[in-house]
Amino acid sequence: MEKVLLLALKETRVNAQLYDQNLYEFRSRNRLWNTPHLGLLTVGAILAEKFVVEYIDLNYESIAHYEYDYVFISPTTSQAEQAYAQAAAFRKHGVKVALGGPHVTMLPEEASVFGDFIFVGESENTLRQFLEGDRKKIYEEGIHPDMSLVKQPLYELCRKYLYSSIPIQLSRGCPHQCEFCLSSAVYGQIIRRKSLSQAYQELSIVKQYFEKKLIFFTDDNFFLDISYSLEIMSMLKRLNLTWYAFTDISIYRKKELLDKLYESGCRKLLIGFESLRPNNLREVNHSGFKSARVPEYEEAVREIQSKKIGVVGSFVLGLPYDNEDTFDELYQFIYDTCIFGTNVTVSTPFPGTKLFEKINRTQPLKREWSQYDGFTLLYDIPGIDRDLFQERYLQFINRINSEERLKRVVEYFKNR
Numbered sequence: 452m453e454k455v456l457l458l459a460l461k462e463t464r465v466n467a468q469l470y471d472q473n474l475y476e477f478r479s480r481n482r483l484w485n486t487p488h489l490g491l492l493t494v495g496a497i498l499a500e501k502f503v504v505e506y507i508d509l510n511y512e513s514i515a516h517y518e519y520d521y522v523f524i525s526p527t528t529s530q531a532e533q534a535y536a537q538a539a540a541f542r543k544h545g546v547k548v549a550l551g552g553p554h555v556t557m558l559p560e561e562a563s564v565f566g567d568f569i570f571v572g573e574s575e576n577t578l579r580q581f582l583e584g585d586r587k588k589i590y591e592e593g594i595h596p597d598m599s600l601v602k603q604p605l606y607e608l609c610r611k612y613l614y615s616s617i618p619i620q621l622s623r624g625c626p627h628q629c630e631f632c633l634s635s636a637v638y639g640q641i642i643r644r645k646s647l648s649q650a651y652q653e654l655s656i657v658k659q660y661f662e663k664k665l666i667f668f669t670d671d672n673f674f675l676d677i678s679y680s681l682e683i684m685s686m687l688k689r690l691n692l693t694w695y696a697f698t699d700i701s702i703y704r705k706k707e708l709l710d711k712l713y714e715s716g717c718r719k720l721l722i723g724f725e726s727l728r729p730n731n732l733r734e735v736n737h738s739g740f741k742s743a744r745v746p747e748y749e750e751a752v753r754e755i756q757s758k759k760i761g762v763v764g765s766f767v768l769g770l771p772y773d774n775e776d777t778f779d780e781l782y783q784f785i786y787d788t789c790i791f792g793t794n795v796t797v798s799t800p801f802p803g804t805k806l807f808e809k810i811n812r813t814q815p816l817k818r819e820w821s822q823y824d825g826f827t828l829l830y831d832i833p834g835i836d837r838d839l840f841q842e843r844y845l846q847f848i849n850r851i852n853s854e855e856r857l858k859r860v861v862e863y864f865k866n867r
């Protein structure tokens with residue numbers, strides 16, 4: 452039987468200076484996102500029908516040999532150069548290289564220089580063609596496949612590594628289509644969900660393999676369908692799992708969900724606030740969904756945290772109307788609300804997004820992909836000079852992770 456290696460690349464280490472000076476922020480961030488590569492494990496489930504499949508995560512071990520027939524690699528944008536270097540090494544040893552994932556989907560011509568097989572888009576159907584022996588250079592999926600075709604990831608392959616959380620994807624797609632968002636560009640606007648029985652089987656396997664681990668739902672928004680979410684939450688409660696998920700602030704008004712979150716094992720919600728400035732939000736989210744909710748931000752955090760659920764606020768700096776004052780405004784919001792955690796990144800124009808097209812028209816963007824790490828401002832904005840922005844960003848990260856603020860958060864939660 453032919454052998455396939457699923458190769459998870461090294462995390463792109465956040466810009467060394469930021470990492471070294473912000474150990475708390477970046478180490479805790481690395482812990483939070485220390486998860487197996489869900490895309491590869493999902494692809495692996497299909498490939499296992501015909502091949503012997505192995506999984507190596509370069510964050511944990513190196514490649515000991517090249518005795519494989521195929522290697523599958525799925526880089527993020529900041530891992531693209533690393534992926535191409537690995538591809539060259541495998542090809543040198545006669546291994547055929549398949550490349551896929553969001554970056555490759557957006558730039559298939561670039562990837563085709565380095566890979567033997569290029570998978571564009573979601574690959575549930577095109578992988579079947581590959582399995583059936585229909586070999587071609589570029590496999591292009593023209594549709595968003597039904598989630599019933601998405602097989603349960605081969606979780607057993609990653610049990611050998613000490614990941615801190617385990618990802619599960621129950622749905623794909625997001626109606627909001629923010630212009631910086633790569634996920635919605637790949638998965639589309641229409642939400643597709645796994646059936647409840649698929650979900651139950653997946654949760655049960657994860658429970659069996661990773662009983663004590665935190666479950667992380669990768670869905671762009673976990674709570675868009677209230678009755679579906681309630682069903683999943685009752686499964687999570689029965690299985691006694693602890694979990695966190697992404698959502699938007701409207702959850703604070705969905706009382707029937709909110710009241711059951713803690714008992715279902717939810718401990719954190721990652722909420723995409725993005726910015727406190729409505730004009731920024733109107734720029735990145737044209738439907739106005741996000742800008743209309745800014746006045747509710749404080750109340751939403753208070754309400755959700757009153758249920759013992761930590762809010763991890765996701766914010767993006769470097770949006771068009773940001774300037775030097777933005778940092779103080781955001782710090783004050785974070786301080787006043789005692790928000791449990793933060794995920795503050797820098798606006799990054801990933802190729803394939805509307806943001807990339809927009810910026811690239813007036814400021815041609817460099818294709819140095821390792822710089823697309825989410826912590827580096829790659830283009831000019833009117834309100835603040837780029838070097839000053841990076842300096843203020845660093846100070847800001849230190850400030851939100853100061854001992855004083857963290858103590859304040861601990862006190863706040865003690866009293867819940």
Ligand code: SF4
Pocket residue numbers: 625626627628629632633634635671672723
């Ligand atoms: S709401 Fe979130 S997932 Fe949806 S498009 Fe915007 S950033 Fe992407």
